[in-house]
Amino acid sequence: MEKTQNSPLILDIKGNSLDDGPGIRSVIFFKGCPLSCVWCHNPESKKTGPEISYDATDCIACEACVNFCPRQAVSRENLFFIDRDRCDLCFLCVDNCPSGALTRVGNAMTVDEITGKVKNDIPFFTTSGGGVTFSGGEPTLFMDFLSQLAQSIKSEGIHLLIETCGLFKLDAFSEKILPHMDIIYYDIKLMDPQQHKNYCGVSNEIILNNFRELNRMSAQGGFQIIPRTPLIPGITATHENLTGIADYLQSQGVHKTQLMAYNPLWLEKNKKIGVPCPMGRGAEKKTWIPQEKMMEFKAIYEEYGIQA
């Protein structure tokens, strides 16, 4: 477990989200994840520590950063502009960048700061039936902090949803997190444990166990759980995998799931934080999933009586 568990870094609080649960929502992105999915759409959320992001499209080539860096880690000669091995994250370059091309990824925020920020959006939550969504990274990586935060936001009467990978200690989750949540979006990525290990770094055993338990508890009322599957061409979006998931969901008495279409735009994000694409050079999936394909995938679920 990470040292920083009790004080996570927040990547972003994104307001006005219409895709992360019902109504208009504010999404709080936590930095750090126990999984390491090769397709991760938010690669900057994998590590728990702070990072520097460089966006070449905003850069005006004023070279202020090059001149300010005390360790000569910034140079146009570097593959990703900043030599992360030399960089000691002093952030002088970020502070002196006029264009905003260099930014700090991950900021420590207190429970009160975050609550204060999302509270501004209460009028929008009220009219739209929206609320706050915890996302990441993996918010449950910071169980105690998340618990306090959830309690604080919930006390404002705000609807709460968590997006999770499912890899957590169930008792802690049930005790500290679950009482505050209205909805859980629960990722089920790959059915085959070995594949899960290959692509996500860990087996799916705990994840499936946790799902089974939570799904059972959900039937008693109090919260809703909705399984979700990201569609990654050639990896999760295979007939075999989706059939496996549909079969499993049916066995758990699930009638509703969400399929999340692959978005190749994430590939650009790796470059900004200076990491090569984890899919491997030349193996990047650069295309969107066509509409017909989506229909086919949905049809698989329908055969199992599950609305996708």
Add this chain to the structure above:
Amino acid sequence: MLLFQPKTEFQSSVSKFKFSPTHILLNTLLRVFAVNFNLRPGLNKYLKSDQGWINFTLGIQTESGSVQTAVIFNNGRVSISKTIPPHVDTMLTFYSDDAVIKLLSATPTEQIFMVLKGQLSPKGNQSYLNLFFFFLSILMHSKQKKQMEKERKTAKKELLKNSPTPNTRLSDEMTARHAYRMKAPTRDANVKYLKEPYLSEFGLEDFPRVKEFLDIHFEVKAEVCPELPKLVTDWHKQNGYEIDRSGKPWHPLLRKGHAYKHLMENRKPVIRKNDLIAGTTTTKDIGVVVYPEGHGTMLWAELLTVGNRTLNPYNVSEDTLKLLHHEIFPYWARRNFKEWVREKYDNPLCQQIDERFAIYFLWKSVTISHTIADFPKLFRLGTSGIIAEIKEQMKGFKDDPDKSAALEAMILCLEGLTAYSKNLARQAEAEAASEKNPARKKELETLARICAQVVERPARTLDEAVNAAWIGWVGLHMESTNAGLSLGRMDQWFQPYFEADMEKLKTDKERDEYIKHAVELIGCFYMRCTDHLPLTPDIANWVFGGSSSDQAITLGGVTPDGRDAVCDMTYIFLKVTEMLSIRDPNVNARFHPGVNSDTYLKRLCEVNLITTATPSMHNDITVMSSLDDLNYEIEDMRDWAATGCVEPTLSGKHIGHTNFQMMNMVAALEMALNNGRHPLLNWKFGPDTGIVERGDFKTFDDFFNAFTKQFAFIIDQSIDYNNKLAEAHQIFRPTPMLSSLIDGCIRSGRDVTIGGAKYNSSGAALIGLADVTDSMMAIKKLVFDEKKISFPDLKRAVDTNFENDPAIRALVTKKVPLFGSGSDEAVVMADRIAKFAHDHYWDTPHYRGGRYTVGFWSMSNHVAYGTLSGALPSGRLAGKAFTPGLTPEPNASKNLLDNIRDVARLNWKNINNNIAFNVKVVPHADDTREKIIDDIFSYVKTYFDLGGMQMQLNVVTSETLKDAMAHPENYRNLLVRISGYNAYFVTLNRDMQIELIERAEYGI
């Protein structure tokens, strides 16, 4: 006995000068011009009007004096003089020799931009300048037309290069929006007869008659109609203008009353084929009305080319051209608002500023019509009832000639209007007699009966009320140029007639059929409103592009006694708005939180989605609270309706000339940065307020004060001009017809132009609030608070359009909290600027009594004024558009909620002439209609809950707009909301199209 004083005297710049080669070239060309007009009889005849030779002198010079020439038109001869005589009617001053050469080879559009950018500045009588350009175009029009065609082809080629094939997926998506129709989830309390208020059962295909009118609207090219100016000019030639036939000075009101009556009695009564409403504003299918005492003579220059121009072309028939040139325009060359002010006040500074276009524009140079007449009174009493009321009142005014004249003029107008409706009745009867189709024959017979009843006597049915509204509308048009003359609360005013008709019907079937008829009738009414276009000189296509007359209709809200006003007719109007998707009438909807239903607000959102841009939505509570200090009676205030674009007018009781001016606030900022000099005009006319480079501004407040001094100076100048034009209106165009339908005028015996209305005010439209706020924030934060850059460095970067200072530009655009970003400080800054404006206008005395109000919406002037402004401290580059209305800059925040919250928390006490807050939202292709509407509804409702005043949507992607730019044939009716009004995207000038494309776009 002319009203006019002697011609203005102009001094040539220098007395001793050296001729430049340009001078010699220009003289040679002008001599060729003179020889042509002197020797060719076919041309020489153009120098003559029906009242004799047209004589005037035009001077042409450069600022340095290197060119000096005069063109003298005298008794049928043109002569060219190398010296400019001391008295000329019009003087053209060029910035340089190069500008003279440039003008000679420039396309008409380039010529316009030369004027706008100050490379060429005209002074003196503008009618004669336009006449001179007309003479030039007689020689050059084939070349001009070729140039226009070439310009178009080049532009088209450029567009097609970037987008060679149309994207039909995008254009089909726009059409498909009409296909799906939601049903109303509930019924509002005062909806009495509509079973399903959204009327989802109907589509345009159910109304072939209206569809046909819609095709005419899009396909028939407008034509200039000479009927009004011909009849009015003839009457004045016979009866005199300044003095009557007996030699006595005319009382302006009586002169106007008689001329108006003559016009109305003699206009051709036209009933459009298949229409359910009788009468037209012109004799053409789509006509352009020429008001000669207004800005009519501005068309003179373009008579031969207006049919060929790219933007807003109209046909001018040969007969019309002859009439206008020989008989009409010469009579009015000096008898119009602007020329009267020029002659009486010796071309005052306030007028000179107006005519440079970059600082302010005064609508009174065209008209005062922004108001709403008391239509319910016309329905209730008819002209006969109103005349009876006036006669009763007259008894008390026997000893007051002015008051008697005012009331007599009203009677003359009402008699004229009655005569017109009787002529329509006769026409309908005659057409019915010869009509072969039995169904149409019956309709014509009905129309004949309707017009025999209204407008003379009270309306009894919806058909009669609608026809009375239209005849009254035509009548108001015939009196004064329609710019923002507005229809008001038509849903409220028609509802009693709708109910009365419904009560008489016994069966469900009859009622269903009647509801369908009501939809069709209102459809006809909308299409009637499109029967004319404003007269737009080409320069106005660049300043007010794509605008029609902006005839606002206002729906919903509360009744004068505070009850829910949403009724059957509200939804019928919304249905028609949805089906037609036309730019004018400009539909505005009031939403009263706590009184009006969510069902109604959702319908407003759905109509916005389907039409992409209408109606504009207002928070009733906020609008009314902004009017608190004006001490209006509460019942009157609850009867407010939007005028022109968005501005509140108390229906039938208020002359609020709510768009008396368009004011460029950014000009004041630029003048403060340059010690009173306007950089683009290169003209120092403001006060000395300090020099940035000299370090005169020690604190931010020092600079803010310099800004307010410059701002106050241009406000005062603009109001000076407003007063002078107002005086011209009292002489040239009193409006007794309108006065008879505005509460207070009959009682007080005064015309609306001299303050007869119950309520008086004038409203300004202030442009560039976000741009000025952001610039002030950049100066405050970076120069004074954080001291990151020096003021002279920032100024240098601004002066050079940031060309050598990318780091400064990056700093100001990326590191300064802008208005709309959620920054408290930026909102405080915006309030501070708005409060200064509000207080300064408020404290300025008003010529009719009442107050000056301020609003933050911009029509399309944020684009035009942007073109005429340099770079700004906010990082906005030279020539780029400002933001529309008070909409935050697109980079202020990625989060729409920040925009919504910041606008909603402005201090509305400072904003009593409304706003235009644009939001461009783009629905996700896969979402259901219900989900999309829920999302849009959530934004609008929350904005209103937070206290926001007005919001207007564009529900279209930039991708679609780009496709429409290149392939306009697929988007003839793509509606966009500019800033307060609607326009067809494909008819806009290029700069405006780009501004719309670059607006922030929020996915939903």
